[in-house]
Amino acid sequence: MNDMTPTREEREARLEGMGCKRKRVEDVRFTQGKGNYVDDVKLPGMLHGDFVRSPHAHARIKSINTEKALKIPGVLAVLTAETLKTVNLAWMPTLAGDVQMVLADGKVLFQNQEVAFVVATDRYTADDGINAVEVEYEPLPPLVDPFKSMNSDAQILREDIKDKKDGAHGPRKHPNHIFEWTVGDKDLTDAAFKKADVTIKELISYHRVHPSPLETCQCVCSFDKVKGELTIYGTFQAPHVIRTVVALIAKLPEQKIHVISPDIGGGFGNKVGAYPGYICAAVATIVTGKSVKWVEDRMENLTTTSFARDYHMTTEIAATKEGKVTGLRVHVLADHGAFDACADPSKWPAGFFNIVTGSYDFPAAHLTVDGVYTNKAPGGVAYRCSFRVTEAAYCIERGMDILAQKLGMDPAELRLKNFIKPEQFPYHSALGWEYDSGDYATAMKKAMETTQYAALRREQAAKREAFKRGETREIMGIGVSFFTEIVGAGPSKNCDILGIAMFDSCEIRMHPTGTGIARMGSKSQGQGHETTWAQIIATEIGIPADNIMVEEGNTDTAPYGLGTYGSRSTPVAGAAIAMAARKIKAKAQMIAAYKLEVHEDDLEWDIDGFRVKGLPEKFLGMKDICWIAYNSPPPGLEPGLEAVSYYDPPNMTYPFGAYICVMDIEVDTGVYKVRRFYALDDCGTRINPMIIEGQVHGGLTEAFAIAMGQEIHYDNEGNVLGGSFMDFFLPTAVETPHWETDFTVTPSPHHPIGAKGVGESPNVGGVPAFSNAVNDAFSFLGATHIQMPHDFWRNWKAAKQLGLIKDAAFAA
Amino acid sequence: MIPGQFQYYRPATTAEAIGLMAKLGDDARPLAGGHSLIPMMKLRLATPEHLVDLHGIASLKGIRREGDRIVIGAMTTQHDLLASDEIAKMLPILHETSLLIADPQVRYMGTIGGNVANGDPGNDMPALMMTLGATYHLEGQGGVRQVPAAEFYQGAYFTALEPGEILTAIAVPTPAANHGYAYEKLKRKIGDYATAAAAVVLTMSGGKVATCSIGLTNLSETALLADEAAKAVIGTSLDDASLKRAAAAAEAIMSPAGDGRGSPEYRKYVGGIMVIRALQHAAARAK
Numbered sequence A: 001m002n003d004m005t006p007t008r009e010e011r012e013a014r015l016e017g018m019g020c021k022r023k024r025v026e027d028v029r030f031t032q033g034k035g036n037y038v039d040d041v042k043l044p045g046m047l048h049g050d051f052v053r054s055p056h057a058h059a060r061i062k063s064i065n066t067e068k069a070l071k072i073p074g075v076l077a078v079l080t081a082e083t084l085k086t087v088n089l090a091w092m093p094t095l096a097g098d099v100q101m102v103l104a105d106g107k108v109l110f111q112n113q114e115v116a117f118v119v120a121t122d123r124y125t126a127d128d129g130i131n132a133v134e135v136e137y138e139p140l141p142p143l144v145d146p147f148k149s150m151n152s153d154a155q156i157l158r159e160d161i162k163d164k165k166d167g168a169h170g171p172r173k174h175p176n177h178i179f180e181w182t183v184g185d186k187d188l189t190d191a192a193f194k195k196a197d198v199t200i201k202e203l204i205s206y207h208r209v210h211p212s213p214l215e216t217c218q219c220v221c222s223f224d225k226v227k228g229e230l231t232i233y234g235t236f237q238a239p240h241v242i243r244t245v246v247a248l249i250a251k252l253p254e255q256k257i258h259v260i261s262p263d264i265g266g267g268f269g270n271k272v273g274a275y276p277g278y279i280c281a282a283v284a285t286i287v288t289g290k291s292v293k294w295v296e297d298r299m300e301n302l303t304t305t306s307f308a309r310d311y312h313m314t315t316e317i318a319a320t321k322e323g324k325v326t327g328l329r330v331h332v333l334a335d336h337g338a339f340d341a342c343a344d345p346s347k348w349p350a351g352f353f354n355i356v357t358g359s360y361d362f363p364a365a366h367l368t369v370d371g372v373y374t375n376k377a378p379g380g381v382a383y384r385c386s387f388r389v390t391e392a393a394y395c396i397e398r399g400m401d402i403l404a405q406k407l408g409m410d411p412a413e414l415r416l417k418n419f420i421k422p423e424q425f426p427y428h429s430a431l432g433w434e435y436d437s438g439d440y441a442t443a444m445k446k447a448m449e450t451t452q453y454a455a456l457r458r459e460q461a462a463k464r465e466a467f468k469r470g471e472t473r474e475i476m477g478i479g480v481s482f483f484t485e486i487v488g489a490g491p492s493k494n495c496d497i498l499g500i501a502m503f504d505s506c507e508i509r510m511h512p513t514g515t516g517i518a519r520m521g522s523k524s525q526g527q528g529h530e531t532t533w534a535q536i537i538a539t540e541i542g543i544p545a546d547n548i549m550v551e552e553g554n555t556d557t558a559p560y561g562l563g564t565y566g567s568r569s570t571p572v573a574g575a576a577i578a579m580a581a582r583k584i585k586a587k588a589q590m591i592a593a594y595k596l597e598v599h600e601d602d603l604e605w606d607i608d609g610f611r612v613k614g615l616p617e618k619f620l621g622m623k624d625i626c627w628i629a630y631n632s633p634p635p636g637l638e639p640g641l642e643a644v645s646y647y648d649p650p651n652m653t654y655p656f657g658a659y660i661c662v663m664d665i666e667v668d669t670g671v672y673k674v675r676r677f678y679a680l681d682d683c684g685t686r687i688n689p690m691i692i693e694g695q696v697h698g699g700l701t702e703a704f705a706i707a708m709g710q711e712i713h714y715d716n717e718g719n720v721l722g723g724s725f726m727d728f729f730l731p732t733a734v735e736t737p738h739w740e741t742d743f744t745v746t747p748s749p750h751h752p753i754g755a756k757g758v759g760e761s762p763n764v765g766g767v768p769a770f771s772n773a774v775n776d777a778f779s780f781l782g783a784t785h786i787q788m789p790h791d792f793w794r795n796w797k798a799a800k801q802l803g804l805i806k807d808a809a810f811a812a
Numbered sequence B: 001m002i003p004g005q006f007q008y009y010r011p012a013t014t015a016e017a018i019g020l021m022a023k024l025g026d027d028a029r030p031l032a033g034g035h036s037l038i039p040m041m042k043l044r045l046a047t048p049e050h051l052v053d054l055h056g057i058a059s060l061k062g063i064r065r066e067g068d069r070i071v072i073g074a075m076t077t078q079h080d081l082l083a084s085d086e087i088a089k090m091l092p093i094l095h096e097t098s099l100l101i102a103d104p105q106v107r108y109m110g111t112i113g114g115n116v117a118n119g120d121p122g123n124d125m126p127a128l129m130m131t132l133g134a135t136y137h138l139e140g141q142g143g144v145r146q147v148p149a150a151e152f153y154q155g156a157y158f159t160a161l162e163p164g165e166i167l168t169a170i171a172v173p174t175p176a177a178n179h180g181y182a183y184e185k186l187k188r189k190i191g192d193y194a195t196a197a198a199a200v201v202l203t204m205s206g207g208k209v210a211t212c213s214i215g216l217t218n219l220s221e222t223a224l225l226a227d228e229a230a231k232a233v234i235g236t237s238l239d240d241a242s243l244k245r246a247a248a249a250a251e252a253i254m255s256p257a258g259d260g261r262g263s264p265e266y267r268k269y270v271g272g273i274m275v276i277r278a279l280q281h282a283a284a285r286a287k
């Protein structure tokens, strides 16, 4: 070897493969403002569409008069339900097996519902058109409180299905009932509760929030009448699913539909579903023969396209007096709004909420979920979490704290006592899941040591005494949360969307000069796929990540996949990438064997090429193999070096983590300060630690927002409040706490590279950590459960209810 | 979130602007930084047919001393106020308050004139101007008027501005060199209006409050001057009992709306706390 020969470390480093903090390649364009988003798509002669929306939460439509609007120069068309009926598109199927009005048909069921679609030559004229459409409403009493949905005297909201006794998920108990979903062993659970020394019962609500990505939902539809082809540029997290859905409902041949998701400015579940805007823009382009753009504004986004949560969870835990949990019983009242438009795998009306046993070894559990209609916007999407998993984690993590309080035990100690033990994996939970791997106690203890948990508790005890003596008006809370996620939907045996199995895919094409392009069925919305996917390939086949171009989002070129949400990309597409790369490597090995004149078995892989075992100087690098593959392949072997892999995962993956939050609250104003937030995540094999950290920071910031202020609130009339960023809490850098991140590594045993997915963990684990901190702060004053969000005002209200605020405080 | 149609004008002098306002009538509105008006137009809560942009009028901008007063042109931005050494030295409370308004982007555009003329109880400058005893210079076809800030506000978005009038400048009496000051603002986040805020300017003499004025933001339909609260502390050393009396007197005149920031009850309560904190803070700063 001469001086120029790179060392093994140098060769390894040059690949920038798995484990490397590779800088995000997509940021080169994003930081220069050179991203290409849907609103950047400008086609010649493009028209703009926008909606007339309902001011009422519940009303009958007496008439819609479009005459004046159509007289405005530049307004070309106004679509209503009547127009859409002529193409059979006044209603559309939802992913949850319900149907949803595209444009109000006879009545409106939530405020801001889409009533008419005005198409004009520019956005301004479209808005003038909207203001000129005259709609006459007859207001009906609104149904806002989900606890009243199934009252015998409740207004029937969905007249279209009022006589349907069965919904997509079985029998309905009331015209406003959507489904009942039951899991677990009722008798065993009842018996556990009968025998229990200690039980708790609490209504734990997870309020209505919204994913609010930076970029709202939008699309450009363009119909080529001559070719009969429809091109849709859209902010889709799952472009292939959109193509198939459009083929099914618009009755167009699927090969004539081109769906393109360009750069996406965040999705968080908001961009999985199909919305009236897409359908209307598609119909409008077919009707007018011109391209039509629809771009939601912020208020439309917050108030119409896909809220998240609105779960009211009555939670009961049974335990021994030593603090061993013996049973879990949960009833959920799920407020789905006016249509069931959840974006869950089709057979899972409450998503994977049955992960609600969490990280604990519950011998018995029973879960019932009732979904109901109200006069609110539809949705119920997985806002930065796997399907209903953040709800489940919040439920059990609050429940465990409430139990600890009742037992007079430390909440961390109670968790340690009940964790599923490493030797129990693969673990079969009482509600039907098979957890793949975990080492919970190690993670919890590391978190406690790093944060000096015992010292924090001592400090808290001293502060509580000082508070009682009247020396301070500040209280201190320590929030502990230990979550287990379930991600990577999913195995075709139990996961599909509208019958489409939830596999994912990758196609790799190597070029003769030793570079390549890789395409996937996933779709990044900011997660950094262009960076990390190339890293997996780099490690697998020894080609530097910089020489692999990653492309997603164009259904004409990308292999079919189910898209990106529910932390499924690494568990499913990531596996497909490794498997496709291994096919490339297998062919490369045949080529190397032929060229090095040995048997394949006599070769060993060495970072970036094959070496003859025992003869270190006989080496053929991957770059050279690429050239040979095209230009002088072994006799009998096809030229070229490409592979496709479709991956149907054998199981879900189960990331977990231990979070600790330290918070101080001033009772007189309710103002809180997050003093410290520590997040330990175990997502199995770590592909790019820097991206993981970024994902954790982002997810924690969203968790902070949700727990401490974000809310889509409705008044008694069904008016949506919090529909703008003035009131919907989106923290700035100033409010956002400092995040400390940490990790352990417990690889997934069934995943080709052992990775589990991390993007959603911080939201799932973060929300209970914040909420537990607030509840912990108030617990010594007699509180058991204070509902989220914990904004200043609500904290003050909690203090007032506990008698800490005197009515006549300032009377001298 | 798209405004309706409007005509745009950019006069070069105050006289020209006043002429335009008179000619265009009721459907004309002056446009300053646009950071209150344009959002309202996008929501179509405001639908002016004519916008008279004041940015072309050089004389409306700037900060100058006129005897014992500081005169600030209406088109002076909140950023200009923050960048001014004169303001930092002579009117430090104006510096402190400006920093608590929104974020740098808003402050680059938003003007002091727009802030006080807007008549929104959520704006921070009106209560401060009342506390400082400022006077507004209004100019219309009928000539020039001077209206004290304390008499300017009549209701939410209702002010003493007559149709066709423009606010040209704000004159603030220079506070005593030894004065203490504080603007205490409770808000949910950067970029939010006050849940409750209090402005205090006072002087101390021999450990006792000699003079004091207190203003309140977003605790009623308009900014308020809390005279009784101020009286309650004059002559005291700001002991607990006097502070509480002041807070109670301030609370007595508050009638905030309930909104996402809190119930009226909460806003009054924290309003009282802002008064106490501003008094304590101001006293600590007084020389």
Ligand SMILES: Cc1cc2nc3c(=O)[nH]c(=O)nc-3n(C[C@H](O)[C@H](O)[C@H](O)COP(=O)(O)OP(=O)(O)OC[C@H]3O[C@@H](n4cnc5c(N)ncnc54)[C@H](O)[C@@H]3O)c2cc1C
Pocket (backbone or CB within 6 Å): B029, B030, B031, B032, B033, B034, B035, B036, B037, B038, B039, B054, B074, B075, B100, B101, B102, B103, B106, B109, B110, B111, B112, B113, B114, B115, B117, B118, B122, B123, B124, B125, B161, B165, B166, B167, B168, B191, B192, B193, B194
């Ligand atoms: C996100 C955000 C947060 C904000 N937070 C705060 C805050 O915390 N505190 C705060 O005080 N403000 C806040 N503001 C408002 C901001 O300070 C505005 O800039 C200010 O209220 C209005 O000033 P402007 O120059 O933008 O006026 P414009 O919006 O142009 O005008 C406001 C009104 O005053 C009238 N007007 C303007 N100038 C004159 C004049 N010379 N003569 C007569 N009439 C005139 C206009 O016709 C209009 O009716 C916020 C704004 C935004 C967008």
